[in-house]
Amino acid sequence: MEVSFLNLKKAYTELKPELDQLWQDLHADSSYILGARLENFEREFSKYLGVKHVIGVANGLDALTLSLQALDIGVGHEVIVPAHTFIASWLAISETGAIPVPVEVDLRTYLLDPSKIESAITENTRAIMPVHLYGRLCDMSKISALAQNYHLRVIEDAAQAHGSFGSIPHKKAGSFGDAATFSFYPGKNLGCFGDGGCVATNDDETAQKLKLLRNYGSKIRYEHEVIGKNSRLDELQAGVLSIKLKHLDEWNDRRKAIAKIYLQTLQGVGDLVLPEDTPGHVWHIFPVLSAHRDALKKFLATEGIGTIIHYPKPIHHQEAYKHIHPNGLRFANTDKICATVLSLPMGPHLEIEEALFCVQTIKKFFE
Numbered sequence: 331m332e333v334s335f336l337n338l339k340k341a342y343t344e345l346k347p348e349l350d351q352l353w354q355d356l357h358a359d360s361s362y363i364l365g366a367r368l369e370n371f372e373r374e375f376s377k378y379l380g381v382k383h384v385i386g387v388a389n390g391l392d393a394l395t396l397s398l399q400a401l402d403i404g405v406g407h408e409v410i411v412p413a414h415t416f417i418a419s420w421l422a423i424s425e426t427g428a429i430p431v432p433v434e435v436d437l438r439t440y441l442l443d444p445s446k447i448e449s450a451i452t453e454n455t456r457a458i459m460p461v462h463l464y465g466r467l468c469d470m471s472k473i474s475a476l477a478q479n480y481h482l483r484v485i486e487d488a489a490q491a492h493g494s495f496g497s498i499p500h501k502k503a504g505s506f507g508d509a510a511t512f513s514f515y516p517g518k519n520l521g522c523f524g525d526g527g528c529v530a531t532n533d534d535e536t537a538q539k540l541k542l543l544r545n546y547g548s549k550i551r552y553e554h555e556v557i558g559k560n561s562r563l564d565e566l567q568a569g570v571l572s573i574k575l576k577h578l579d580e581w582n583d584r585r586k587a588i589a590k591i592y593l594q595t596l597q598g599v600g601d602l603v604l605p606e607d608t609p610g611h612v613w614h615i616f617p618v619l620s621a622h623r624d625a626l627k628k629f630l631a632t633e634g635i636g637t638i639i640h641y642p643k644p645i646h647h648q649e650a651y652k653h654i655h656p657n658g659l660r661f662a663n664t665d666k667i668c669a670t671v672l673s674l675p676m677g678p679h680l681e682i683e684e685a686l687f688c689v690q691t692i693k694k695f696f697e
């Protein structure tokens with residue numbers, strides 16, 4: 331049996347009639363940028379999140395960068411970010427001229443450890459950027475309380491957490507921060523047919539600034555109030571996202587069902603460390619830890635099973651960040667995760683039999 335890590339073709343096939351109709355309608359209107367489809371999607375997604383404004387942008391990285399800029403964060407400022415995340419979280423901070431200040435993650439949740447934030451705060455700190463990595467919500471009550479105490483902004487990176495929640499089911503990822511960002515990269519829980527992203531915020535002024543920044547700093551054509559850029563979510567992607575948003579909760583439920591199977595059947599197998607099950611986890615990926623990660627990955631590949639490592643090299647060891655911390659940084663948990671983590675096949679179109687085949691093959695490896 332061949333099991334791909336993620337099957338995007340099946341996502342298209344399931345919704346083909348509606349998606350094909352969108353393609354026809356799009357050309358009938360021939361409105362491709364900043365039109366009614368974007369406005370519709372922004373309204374629908376803000377309603378889904380329970381947030382006042384959603385502003386579509388070109389990708390998840392821009393969503394982060396523009397959010398920081400809209401909150402006046404830039405040169406001379408520091409932003410606290412998890413040591414373990416996708417590099418985009420750090421890059422956005424660097425792009426504004428601010429400095430990313432990494433804080434260690436918890437080895438049990440893989441998320442920013444709130445107890446380690448306080449000692450990283452300096453007089454230059456302006457914001458905390460929690461990342462809801464792998465689909466699990468950060469401890470937002472602790473992070474929000476810290477931010478309030480120290481008068482810091484909170485920018486949630488929710489690129490992997492569409493529909494995720496913590497202890498309050500209707501309080502979703504993206505509704506906690508001064509701004510929250512999403513990516514609609516095809517492989518995310520809500521993905522489009524190319525690049526896409528958005529910012530969610532309850533603040534009217536931040537929303538207005540973001541609308542300027544994403545469109546050349548302009549509200550009225552050829553009138554430019556600020557130095558903006560071209561970062562828009564186009565009409566095709568917005569149309570695709572409106573169609574897929576209706577299925578997000580159901581598709582997340584299918585991910586949860588796969589996660590349940592893995593959690594029940596892989597308990598005690600070899601040296602595997604399984605992730606914790608929490609009700610609001612949307613399982614963007616399903617990470618396991620093993621000291622035999624590389625051999626396991628190779629074995630699964632020879633048996634036809636696709637896996638990915640999220641992420642193989644810590645950001646604090648990347649060439650790109652040598653200049654900030656020339657003497658190196660030490661994050662033992664992050665190093666351990668990167669050295670041992672493996673993401674098993676996961677997605678709304680993974681069949682139960684496919685998941686069970688993965689389990690069987692993993693057991694075979696450890697026998």
Ligand SMILES: *Cc1c(COP(=O)(O)O)cnc(C)c1O
Nearest residue numbers: 389390391416418419489513515
């Ligand atoms: C995917 C991702 C991003 C960046 O999104 P793009 O749309 O690829 O620019 C940012 N942060 C995290 C945690 C991500 O997983």
